[in-house]
Amino acid sequence: MAMHPPAAVRAVLFDLDGTLLDSIPDLSEACHRMMLELGRAPHDIEVIRSFVGKGMLNLVRRCLSEHGTASEADMERAVAAFQRHYADVNGAATLLYDGVVPALQALRERGVAMACVTNKPTAFTGPLLARMGLADYFAVTVSGDTVAEKKPHPAPLRHACALLGVTAEQALMIGDSANDAEAARAAGMPVLLVTYGYSEGMPVDSIECDGLLSSLVEALPRILG
Ligand SMILES: O=C(O)COP(=O)(O)O
Numbered sequence: 001m002a003m004h005p006p007a008a009v010r011a012v013l014f015d016l017d018g019t020l021l022d023s024i025p026d027l028s029e030a031c032h033r034m035m036l037e038l039g040r041a042p043h044d045i046e047v048i049r050s051f052v053g054k055g056m057l058n059l060v061r062r063c064l065s066e067h068g069t070a071s072e073a074d075m076e077r078a079v080a081a082f083q084r085h086y087a088d089v090n091g092a093a094t095l096l097y098d099g100v101v102p103a104l105q106a107l108r109e110r111g112v113a114m115a116c117v118t119n120k121p122t123a124f125t126g127p128l129l130a131r132m133g134l135a136d137y138f139a140v141t142v143s144g145d146t147v148a149e150k151k152p153h154p155a156p157l158r159h160a161c162a163l164l165g166v167t168a169e170q171a172l173m174i175g176d177s178a179n180d181a182e183a184a185r186a187a188g189m190p191v192l193l194v195t196y197g198y199s200e201g202m203p204v205d206s207i208e209c210d211g212l213l214s215s216l217v218e219a220l221p222r223i224l225g
């Protein structure tokens, strides 16, 4: 019996923090300033790295919870401080990972549609993509507050596919954490994970996915054939 070739990948959905951009220096600086403003001890950058993944409110809550539970009033003050400080530094010390621009260029040249699907709030995503020179690659950006749910819920990925005009089976997710892997599985699309990102303290090779990448350029043969 003839084998059917795998369906062509028509669209790639990229996670942002830890996949395209090493944004931890700025996230950590904003958390540091927030904690000082609240009169609390700041965390090491490696601790902040393990707190990133489930969006801004969880990052702030995780910072405060290190020192006992956070009241709603504490959270409100902390979130306001974080937003102000992150807006000041967003992108200043953030770096593009090796392989990102060559991979995005190659996919654009071959007509593969691309979306950025991040748990980062909209207010920070657009300015950061623009500052890092990435905005023009993405036909669609879905941020942590674009739809009601965030990754690991599949809704942001489904929303991106709907806006791109592709089915989940025609799309591929590339991310760095279990949030990306679980969202893709639930949406019914394949998922590759980079090994250099943030995975909330979990070893990335313990996360169920369709393959690991040490650079985004390694995904090109799988996407373009
Ligand atoms: O905002 C976060 O917690 C992580 O963002 P990401 O989904 O781009 O990794």
Ligand SMILES: [Mg+2]
Pocket (backbone or CB within 6 Å): 015, 016, 017, 018, 019, 053, 175, 176, 177, 197, 198
């Ligand atoms: Mg990420």
